[in-house]
Amino acid sequence: EAGVTQFPSHSVIEKGQTVTLRCDPISGHDNLYWYRRVMGKEIKFLLHFVKESKQDESGMPNNRFLAERTGGTYSTLKVQPAELEDSGVYFCASSQVQGARDEQFFGPGTRLTVL
Amino acid sequence: GNSVTQMEGPVTLSEEAFLTINCTYTATGYPSLFWYVQYPGEGLQLLLKATKADDKGSNKGFEATYRKETTSFHLEKGSVQVSDSAVYFCALRGNSGGYQKVTFGTGTKLQVIP
Numbered sequence: 001e002a003g004v005t006q007f008p009s010h011s012v013i014e015k016g017q018t019v020t021l022r023c024d025p026i027s028g029h030d031n032l033y034w035y036r037r038v039m040g041k042e043i044k045f046l047l048h049f050v051k052e053s054k055q056d057e058s059g060m061p062n063n064r065f066l067a068e069r070t071g072g073t074y075s076t077l078k079v080q081p082a083e084l085e086d087s088g089v090y091f092c093a094s095s096q097v098q099g100a101r102d103e104q105f106f107g108p109g110t111r112l113t114v115l
Numbered sequence: 116g117n118s119v120t121q122m123e124g125p126v127t128l129s130e131e132a133f134l135t136i137n138c139t140y141t142a143t144g145y146p147s148l149f150w151y152v153q154y155p156g157e158g159l160q161l162l163l164k165a166t167k168a169d170d171k172g173s174n175k176g177f178e179a180t181y182r183k184e185t186t187s188f189h190l191e192k193g194s195v196q197v198s199d200s201a202v203y204f205c206a207l208r209g210n211s212g213g214y215q216k217v218t219f220g221t222g223t224k225l226q227v228i229p
Contacts, residue, residue: 003158004158006158033216033217035217035219037222040221040222041221042119042219042220042221042222043159043204043206043219043222044219045216045217045218048216056216059216091158091159093159103161104217106151106158106159106160107158108156108157108158109158109159
């Protein structure tokens with residue numbers, strides 16, 4: 001069974017440009033999460049989808065970030081316009097069942113560098 | 116809110132040395148505790164977990180015991196190998212029912228030299 005995949009693995013863009021990150025969760029997983037690790041700090045929660053609906057987007061830093069999950073399958077995270085402080089590693093995770101004891105499976109991350 | 120504090124790295128050890136990475140947490144109720152590992156070029160992997168006080172999680176020679184009295188979940192391994200070089204993240208998730216997001220520490224980079 002394929003794990004969580006993310007694309008691209010690395011993106012380098014200039015300040016003010018737009019970047020779209022993609023996450024493909026494990027097939028059949030209704031729950032999809034985005035996290036971010038900035039500058040060697042802790043990994044922080046961004047948002048959570050249940051199928052195509054946003055369950056919790058309390059971690060989204062500002063309105064330059066837009067996450068979508070059309071059809072409840074893959075998800076995209078768009079940053080527009082990108083700022084220097086958006087540099088970091090963006091992780092996606094998925095889980096099958098919504099619950100406190102449900103394991104989240106993480107992807108390899110997308111390393112975003114904003115110059 | 117919930118928070119996790121873990122020792123800063125990097126930690127450099129010789130092969131077969133004893134490893135301890137300290138982790139303490141702040142949370143209400145009885146969270147589940149985790150250690151995740153990220154090997155170079157790979158994603159986060161769940162290394163071990165413990166869901167209640169005094170539980171010991173173990174995997175690949177690593178162990179951590181859920182200590183509620185000290186709010187700690189220190190990671191230990193008796194004899195590290197070069198292949199253990201990675202970044203280790205302590206994390207928690209609340210157990211107050213339903214969905215709870217994972218709260219991570221800052222990560223500790225471990226380098227094991229031959």
